[in-house]
Amino acid sequence: MSFLFDNHGRRINYVRLAITDRCNLRCTYCMPEEGIKLEPKSGLMTFEEILRMMHVFAGFGVNKVRITGGEPFVRRDVMDLFRGLAGIPGIDTLTLTTNGTHTAPHIAELKELGVRSVNLSLDSLDRERFRSITRRDEFDRVWATLEALLRHELEVKINVVLMQGRNDVDLLPFVALTQNCPVSVRFIEEMPFNGSGANPAGGYWDWKRIASAIQESFPGLYKVEDPPNSTALHYRIPGHLGGIGIIPAFSRTFCGTCNRLRVTPQGVLKTCLYDDGIFNIRDLMRAGASNDALKTALLEAAGNRAKDGFEAESRRFSGLPVRESMTTIGG
Ligand code: SAM
Ligand code: SF4
DSSP: OOOBBBBSSSOOOOOEOOOOOOOOOOOOTSSTTTOOOOOGGGGGGOHHHHHHHHHHHHHOOOOOOESSSSGGSSSTHHHHHHHHTTTSTOOOOEEEESSSSSOOOGGGHHHHHHHOOOEOOOOOSSSHHHHHHSSOOHHHHHHHHHHHHHHHOOEEEOOOOOOOOOOOOGGGHHHHTTTOOOOEEEEEEEEBBBBSOOOHHHOOOOOOHHHHHHHHHHTTEEOOOOOOSSSSSEEOTTOEEEEEEEEOOTTOHHHHHHEEEEEOOTOOOEEEETTOOOOEEEHHHHOOOOHHHHHHHHHHTTTTSSSHHHHHTOOOTTOOSOOOBBBGGGO
């Protein structure tokens, strides 16, 4: 098998698929209240196209796939896609990121299909703050999903985008949650992908500030080794069942070991979170490209990859400020 390496010697073995730009929540850091201009359904990659693409990627040694969005579970029949992906030889790590509002009925089958870990987005432990951040009153359903995931003994990572004056009061309660709850809580630096081009207001919670605020109240906090290619800095607190992660998504300290590609719902390949797309896989397929032609295009994209998120940002065709919404990127 030939592996996919980029021009900086990084092996790519992980693909993140945003399968829809639709979402039932309106998180302020991700989307404007009125939503974003949606791709017509005919423009979204079909499941057949996604599975064909993933067969090609698996032939390059890609073994890990994450389904994200938008919200994966607003796409009808999404379980068909999970079933198809679980059957691709070479894909041994199938996972997802979800807002947890429509996830619970599918947990048992996801586990049967081999999903071992789920990232659940939950930005507050307070129902009212959750409502004000997501603009929807869905806290109870998300919490029920968290409980169901734990009952099924799946590994759970809770994603928290930490924002000045919005949910920073939740920082310590989330850390306290890890005492008796076997979850990994990951605090994510806010990125500018909110669909409006506006920068986050007020003070900024970068990874250093997050770590020192936790340390102040939990002096036992200590750093543990990060797994290879991880984007999170991992910490533990003595006596706590769960762990803590901090994701320097805006500081971009992790680019040197980046092993992932992203594909948007429209089929645009992104070789970096901060680029604005390299080429369109859907269009190539719909124009009749063979798998060999797809492979050639992927090799070329990998061979011209930005070294880090700062370089990718500087190469954007559409310039700055970034006006994309994370709902088309997938996180
Ligand atoms: N809807 C699903 C969810 O919310 O989990 C999956 C898609 S969502 C775009 C994926 C992840 O991106 C979520 O954990 C979300 O918190 C994160 N995210 C969205 N916008 C972000 C931003 N501007 N900065 C940092 N993280 C962001
Ligand atoms: Fe939807 Fe996820 Fe974006 Fe929130 S972060 S609006 S749940 S896609």
